[in-house]
Amino acid sequence: xxxxxxxxxxxxxxxxxxxxxxxxxKQYSEIRKQKKELIMETALELFAQNGFHATSMSQIAKKxxxxxxxAYNYFQSKNEILEEILETSSxxxxxxxxxxxxxxxxxxxxxxxxxxxxxxxxRNRRFWKLYTSVVLQTNILEEKNKSMVEKLTPxxxxxxxxxxxxxxxxxxxxxxxxxxxLKGASVIMIFxxxxxxxxLEEKIIAAIQRILSNNNVTV
Amino acid sequence: xxxxxxxxxxxxxxxxxxxxxxxxxKQYSEIRKQKKELIMETALELFAQNGFHATSMSQIAKKxxxxxxxAYNYFQSKNEILEEILETSSxxxxxxxxxxxxxxxxxxxxxxxxxxxxxxxxRNRRFWKLYTSVVLQTNILEEKNKSMVEKLTPxxxxxxxxxxxxxxxxxxxxxxxxxxxLKGASVIMIFxxxxxxxxLEEKIIAAIQRILSNNNVTV
Amino acid sequence: xxxxxxxxxxxxxxxxxxxxxxxxxKQYSEIRKQKKELIMETALELFAQNGFHATSMSQIAKKxxxxxxxAYNYFQSKNEILEEILETSSxxxxxxxxxxxxxxxxxxxxxxxxxxxxxxxxRNRRFWKLYTSVVLQTNILEEKNKSMVEKLTPxxxxxxxxxxxxxxxxxxxxxxxxxxxLKGASVIMIFxxxxxxxxLEEKIIAAIQRILSNNNVTV
Amino acid sequence: xxxxxxxxxxxxxxxxxxxxxxxxxKQYSEIRKQKKELIMETALELFAQNGFHATSMSQIAKKxxxxxxxAYNYFQSKNEILEEILETSSxxxxxxxxxxxxxxxxxxxxxxxxxxxxxxxxRNRRFWKLYTSVVLQTNILEEKNKSMVEKLTPxxxxxxxxxxxxxxxxxxxxxxxxxxxLKGASVIMIFxxxxxxxxLEEKIIAAIQRILSNNNVTV
DNA sequence: AATGAATGAGACTTCATTCAT
DNA sequence: TATGAATGAAGTCTCATTCAT
Numbered sequence: 075x076x077x078x079x080x081x082x083x084x085x086x087x088x089x090x091x092x093x094x095x096x097x098x099x100k101q102y103s104e105i106r107k108q109k110k111e112l113i114m115e116t117a118l119e120l121f122a123q124n125g126f127h128a129t130s131m132s133q134i135a136k137k138x139x140x141x142x143x144x145a146y147n148y149f150q151s152k153n154e155i156l157e158e159i160l161e162t163s164s165x166x167x168x169x170x171x172x173x174x175x176x177x178x179x180x181x182x183x184x185x186x187x188x189x190x191x192x193x194x195x196x197r198n199r200r201f202w203k204l205y206t207s208v209v210l211q212t213n214i215l216e217e218k219n220k221s222m223v224e225k226l227t228p229x230x231x232x233x234x235x236x237x238x239x240x241x242x243x244x245x246x247x248x249x250x251x252x253x254x255x256l257k258g259a260s261v262i263m264i265f266x267x268x269x270x271x272x273x274l275e276e277k278i279i280a281a282i283q284r285i286l287s288n289n290n291v292t293v
Numbered sequence: 294x295x296x297x298x299x300x301x302x303x304x305x306x307x308x309x310x311x312x313x314x315x316x317x318x319k320q321y322s323e324i325r326k327q328k329k330e331l332i333m334e335t336a337l338e339l340f341a342q343n344g345f346h347a348t349s350m351s352q353i354a355k356k357x358x359x360x361x362x363x364a365y366n367y368f369q370s371k372n373e374i375l376e377e378i379l380e381t382s383s384x385x386x387x388x389x390x391x392x393x394x395x396x397x398x399x400x401x402x403x404x405x406x407x408x409x410x411x412x413x414x415x416r417n418r419r420f421w422k423l424y425t426s427v428v429l430q431t432n433i434l435e436e437k438n439k440s441m442v443e444k445l446t447p448x449x450x451x452x453x454x455x456x457x458x459x460x461x462x463x464x465x466x467x468x469x470x471x472x473x474x475l476k477g478a479s480v481i482m483i484f485x486x487x488x489x490x491x492x493l494e495e496k497i498i499a500a501i502q503r504i505l506s507n508n509n510v511t512v
Numbered sequence: 513x514x515x516x517x518x519x520x521x522x523x524x525x526x527x528x529x530x531x532x533x534x535x536x537x538k539q540y541s542e543i544r545k546q547k548k549e550l551i552m553e554t555a556l557e558l559f560a561q562n563g564f565h566a567t568s569m570s571q572i573a574k575k576x577x578x579x580x581x582x583a584y585n586y587f588q589s590k591n592e593i594l595e596e597i598l599e600t601s602s603x604x605x606x607x608x609x610x611x612x613x614x615x616x617x618x619x620x621x622x623x624x625x626x627x628x629x630x631x632x633x634x635r636n637r638r639f640w641k642l643y644t645s646v647v648l649q650t651n652i653l654e655e656k657n658k659s660m661v662e663k664l665t666p667x668x669x670x671x672x673x674x675x676x677x678x679x680x681x682x683x684x685x686x687x688x689x690x691x692x693x694l695k696g697a698s699v700i701m702i703f704x705x706x707x708x709x710x711x712l713e714e715k716i717i718a719a720i721q722r723i724l725s726n727n728n729v730t731v
Numbered sequence: 732x733x734x735x736x737x738x739x740x741x742x743x744x745x746x747x748x749x750x751x752x753x754x755x756x757k758q759y760s761e762i763r764k765q766k767k768e769l770i771m772e773t774a775l776e777l778f779a780q781n782g783f784h785a786t787s788m789s790q791i792a793k794k795x796x797x798x799x800x801x802a803y804n805y806f807q808s809k810n811e812i813l814e815e816i817l818e819t820s821s822x823x824x825x826x827x828x829x830x831x832x833x834x835x836x837x838x839x840x841x842x843x844x845x846x847x848x849x850x851x852x853x854r855n856r857r858f859w860k861l862y863t864s865v866v867l868q869t870n871i872l873e874e875k876n877k878s879m880v881e882k883l884t885p886x887x888x889x890x891x892x893x894x895x896x897x898x899x900x901x902x903x904x905x906x907x908x909x910x911x912x913l914k915g916a917s918v919i920m921i922f923x924x925x926x927x928x929x930x931l932e933e934k935i936i937a938a939i940q941r942i943l944s945n946n947n948v949t950v
Numbered sequence: 951a952a953t954g955a956a957t958g959a960g961a962c963t964t965c966a967t968t969c970a971t
Numbered sequence: 972t973a974t975g976a977a978t979g980a981a982g983t984c985t986c987a988t989t990c991a992t
Binding site for chain 1: 972973974975976977978979980
């Protein structure tokens with residue numbers, strides 16, 4: 075009898091204690107992670123919609139359903155939110171680009187890269203919109219911008235070599251046209267809904283194929 | 294004698310000050326026009342450089358060498374400066390596009406249009422930069438943006454017809470590729486110095502020609 | 513066997529957690545006392561270093577190695593921490609002043625009081641620094657300040673009587689000079705390292721002796 | 732007749748113009764000067780009363796009868812107000828200390844310096860209160876503090892030489908006592924109304940005289 | 951036409967304090 | 972007893988805009 079009582083007591087006590095004791099480190103860490111993501115996600119949405127300067131911390135907090143103070147519990151400043159968004163997003167984006175296998179591009183790899191680029195843009199339209207607007211209005215971020223650009227240069231070399239291997243008489247010129255096509259397609263996809271992106275992708279790839287085949291023909 | 298001269302001087306001075314006389318009115322109107330242009334020019338420079346929100350009226354006034362009060366004498370608000378810049382610039386830009394002669398595009402006219410587009414971009418890079426950044430950070434201007442786009446639609450029809458007349462089997466697809474090329478070239482010219490614009494123009498025109506000739510070949 | 517040990521362990525643990533048992537109560541009381549002291553000690557250090565307003569509860573909690581919430585478990589407010597520091601420290605300080613034996617000061621007792629004063633200052637420089645800065649920036653504490661001052665008035669009377677008994681022709685004037693000397697020495701000791709405190713003490717005591725002997729001589 | 736009319740017109744016009752034309756540079760400069768002084772005076776009062784941190788810009792603006800914004804038109808930050816107060820006041824104070832005539836102190840000059848010191852403290856009690864509190868709670872201002880202290884060192888040398896010339900057997904010790912007396916008197920004058928300052932000054936000077944005469948006697 | 955002092959709304963940020971766990 | 976996420980009031984500061992001159 076006494077035994078049962080003791081057990082009961084222990085149980086009750088342990089329940090009591092569980093309630094009164096602070097959350098575990100894991101729980102806190104989980105809360106922090108989720109809240110940070112919530113804030114960044116909300117901020118990205120507003121930044122992309124209205125621009126960085128036109129978005130106030132109050133708006134972010136309100137839309138995220140938290141107090142302004144809490145946002146500052148997670149980020150030192152509004153600027154830091156922006157920086158973390160750029161960093162996190164660009165990390166996520168660039169982890170998908172990995173074509174530096176052997177330094178040589180096969181036909182397959184080349185078209186894979188093109189398609190990957192379209193995917194990249196299409197899936198992160200909101201981010202790219204923000205990214206563009208930020209680059210346009212902030213001089214502070216120039217270094218970050220450079221580093222993002224520099225990550226692409228190896229790809230350029232690969233493509234140039236690929237064009238040469240395909241018999242291009244004017245590899246630089248062809249690359250200029252191809253990158254202009256990709257740039258144009260990106261801008262169209264990011265900033266307007268004028269063309270359906272699948273159709274655009276199809277036509278652009280066809281155009282690139284024609285450029286490559288033209289070279290062969292002419293040779 | 295000396296007395297009269299002095300009086301005369303005074304009189305002249307008072308005329309200068311006087312607003313009523315017809316000649317002064319013209320002069321003042323001229324001054325007003327020049328001041329307005331000065332303010333808009335200065336504002337455009339700062340807006341393009343630092344963004345609309347990051348540019349203060351104080352900065353504009355200081356850089357223009359006038360007082361803040363005077364700026365408000367010419368414009369009702371900072372926003373109005375922006376709007377007038379956009380309006381004035383776009384007017385100036387679009388007055389150059391006037392291909393609605395007979396509804397039919399000759400080869401000459403088509404390439405003239407392409408070249409004109411390059412000129413248009415190249416000569417107003419600062420404006421286009423501002424324009425892009427403004428469109429990116431302000432929802433207020435969406436209507437204005439639409440109206441700018443709509444002005445281009447007649448051109449689209451003309452080009453489409455032209456492509457058909459050139460034997461294009463896929464006029465919509467070809468137009469998509471051509472406008473993508475122009476869009477991409479614009480963005481490259483506006484936002485980077487990576488390619489020299491003359492070279493870019495040459496390559497893009499060549500690419501467009503190839504698209505057109507390809508059609509013929511296939512037919 | 514192992515099972516029992518485990519059970520035992522559990523039991524022991526549950527005892528530890530249990531608040532009711534007499535021994536634990538004492539232990540917890542001890543813990544509370546230590547924690548309070550830790551918080552006050554930490555706060556005093558930061559307050560004296562950076563000022564009351566410039567020190568945040570976060571800083572105190574972090575430096576003390578506890579959570580903010582716990583600090584509020586021991587003190588109702590940041591202000592209360594300050595008040596308790598002032599109270600506790602002043603109690604500790606004043607408990608050393610106890611010359612109200614018979615209402616008469618002997619030579620020995622007088623110089624003991626002077627030396628005690630130097631000790632008092634020297635051993636609690638940090639506290640006095642805080643005390644001064646707090647008195648300087650808070651009007652709220654004025655009453656407390658008064659009460660601290662009032663505790664000293666009996667001492668004043670004693671000294672005045674002592675000076676008279678030593679044949680002072682101007683006891684109030686002499687007391688003014690002596691207290692000015694002590695005040696000056698206190699300030700120098702608290703706020704600068706310009707003079708070594710032992711030397712300062714020696715010179716001040718010598719000066720006081722001269723004041724007293726001067727009186728005798730003149731009489 | 733016409734002549735008179737013209738004159739009249741001119742007068743009227745000039746009045747009109749006078750009313751409408753902006754203030755002259757001199758007028759603006761005068762306004763600025765007065766407003767700055769008003770703000771600094773108000774801030775000094777509040778800083779000295781409640782401490783720097785406990786005083787908000789709102790309080791300053793309200794008490795000065797201006798908007799917060801205007802205060803920032805004259806000072807870049809709250810800190811700058813403090814710095815200008817310290818600088819302006821200390822300049823004003825130190826311009827009165829100028830005893831470096833020939834490097835030698837006569838009796839007259841010595842007592843003049845003592846009296847001057849009392850005057851200096853007495854007339855600027857509010858400033859010295861602020862100054863002390865600022866030194867106590869701000870680490871940033873340490874350099875400024877040093878420079879204020881260093882301005883006094885030549886005076887120290889002069890006094891030391893003076894004491895030697897007066898036959899002091901222990902010039903350093905005597906100086907220690909004298910500066911302790913002055914320090915103590917300063918603190919008493921600044922922070923309490925316990926003694927009337929004239930009486931205090933009299934007694935302190937008498938005490939110093941006794942120190943000097945004592946030396947002679949002993950020699 | 952022109953000035954710049956002045957305002958006030960609102961931005962970013964901090965921090966004492968509370969509260970669920 | 973102990974945690975730290977969360978709040979909200981208040982603080983510093985900026986800036987578009989107004990207004991007397």
